Amino acid sequence: MGGRNSSGLVAYVNARLLDPASGLDGKGAVLTNGESIADFGPGLFHGGVPSGMEVVDCHGLCLAPGLVDMRVQLREPGEEHKETLKSAGEAAVAGGVTSMVCLPNTNPVIDEVATVEFVARRARKIGLAKVYPYAAATKRVEGKELAEMGMLAEAGALGFTDGVKAIRNAQVMRRALTYAATFGLLIVQHPEEPSLAEGGMMNEGELATRMGLSGIPVAAEAIMLERDMRLVEITGGRYHAAHVATAEGVEIIRKAKAKGLSVTCDTAPPYFALNELAVKDYRTFAKLSPPLRSETDRLAVVAGLKDGTIDSVASDHSPQDQDSKRVPFAAAEFGGVGLETLLAVTLELHHNGHLGLLDALRLVTCRPAGILGLEAGRLKVGAAADLVLFDPDRGWKVNAKAFRSKSKNSPFDDRPVQGMVMRTIVDGRTVFKHDA
């Protein structure tokens, strides 16, 4: 559905321009030339649009930089029955995501230059959302030997992580941070002490006890973060904690930042929009890693987003097929899909009065891009024309069956939400358009 235009110029007029990076929020227009932004601003086309360019009337809706989703699992290569780069690409652009960063826990693991290049090349060919990989911090994500971080970074890896597994060995983590610091590279941790989480399926506490399920204590996150903060302190490495979900975790990051450590973190929509009650009645679609926590924890995550302790929001998109979820709770896989609900659920922070619209948008655009050193997530003349046009107020009901993603395991199924993606533009091409 790419826009036809002979001159290569497209004018997006009558828009509410939002650029969280610069704080721009006002009526205006964007002009794209081929793949990049040629001009934008409140005053653009005041005298009318010159002839010879395609004109897109935005009808006063919000036009913003495309979303940057810094944590997704795309399952290709290896588990194409759950998701492929193509299906994930379609899901991403339907969700307004124009850049996403995938975890290396595929099969084979992304721990070789060739695999990094495979993913990047495949995604480029598909031409939907841009895909950047994290590479494994340790070979085969086994947590033992360091991966070739320098060469992997040269090949395009944006950071290093063992994906859904914590780097558990303190010495290995220390060396990973130290070595990565040589090149100024980022280490991303799944902050959960594995021996405390082993066998656990949900938040430890009364509900787990009533349901007869073994729990994962809050301390599993706190212990790993505390340890890692010490290691960051002695190594001077750059550290990013993924999906912080507990009050204690937020507090540990807050203190580390106050100390001046080079630490950032994100959370995912389930951790500020849901709490452990979502797993009641053994709802495996709400079985996530880390687990959904108490209401107190949820409120602390919201507070962390408000005061900037939590830098960004990532979908933590984890596709699982029916066979992995329509089973008893203990046997079910962890994770939920999130690409297609990322914007709407993040906008709840705005609609509920916690954050301004620009502040909410910042969490999914320029902030993650900044952490990753990615040229994306902001309106900039000469930069790639990756844009999203959305109606921040339009309500809809999440219907997982209608997802573009191959997997339908959303913890938000049936949830009424507000904020609809109307059009997504990647490199100047319209790659998604809402039907009505």
Add this chain to the structure above:
Amino acid sequence: MLCLARPAVRPYSSLTMTDARFPHRHLLGIQGLGPSEITSLLDLAEGYVEQNRSNDKRKNLLRGRTIVNLFFENSTRTRTSFELAGKRLGADVINMQSAGSSVQKGETLIDTAMTLNAMHLDVLVVRHPDSGAVKLLSEKVNCAVINGGDGSHEHPTQALLDALTIRRRKGKLSGLNVAICGDVRHSRVARSNIYLLNAMGASVRLIGPRTLLPSGLDRMGVEVFHDMKKGLADVDVIMMLRIQNERMSGNFIPSIREYFHFFGLDREKLGLAKPDAVIMHPGPMNRGVEIDSDVADDVERSLIRSQVEMGVAVRMACLDMLTRGLIQSEGES
């Protein structure tokens, strides 16, 4: 499969209410049952106790009905008890064990449900090692389901038979002090008993080492003790739980010897309870681990054999009550 052409699950709302005294399609747990529903089941079971003691043990109430005992976990006494209950009511009872069955060959629980639907069962009794698995199955089959124990979650017929045993001995449930001792963490029997005894107005105490008492118990309407001497004081009923070695994924207790020393029930610890306190155990017992043979075999104090007898009666009552619902809904359709 043929049955797939029809709706796999009959919507709950389309049922005319089941028996007014027990308006539930399934028996999945005690949580959610009210005192009058529990009392109705116990009263119905009383009648079956008498019938089971007479020479003519068989009724034809469930003639033509098919009951399947689907056990994904080894069990002798619960399965036998359900089998006997079904047969004494005149139903056809079939036992399916997971060992060697299609389930072990990788068939999913939902496939199993679809297969069972095609066989037109009336009642399915399920035991499964995973908490919540019986509920999952109940959502997919079009017959009544009785939870025969799911993971560490619930074992409702055990709690009902315990209640009947206590009520017959003590004449009541309300106002009694009941101590549940041992591995509460892994025990579905403990959870079902907590719900039932609380609903019926008894006071529940839990006694055990901290590793075997999961967090949040204090918010479940019970008193928690870590010392048998304090916990057993003034108690009317002592329920000992089995130390389930097969479920102890780690080292929750250092040794059997140490466990018995502090938490095993022997004559001395029994002396701390009320003089007429009774002893119960869901079985099978580990003699010398959680209970001393001396007290387990004390005919004055031990109700362990009575529990087994009440088990058959209670399960007959449950089958009776749930199939009344089936009759009504069939009359409707």
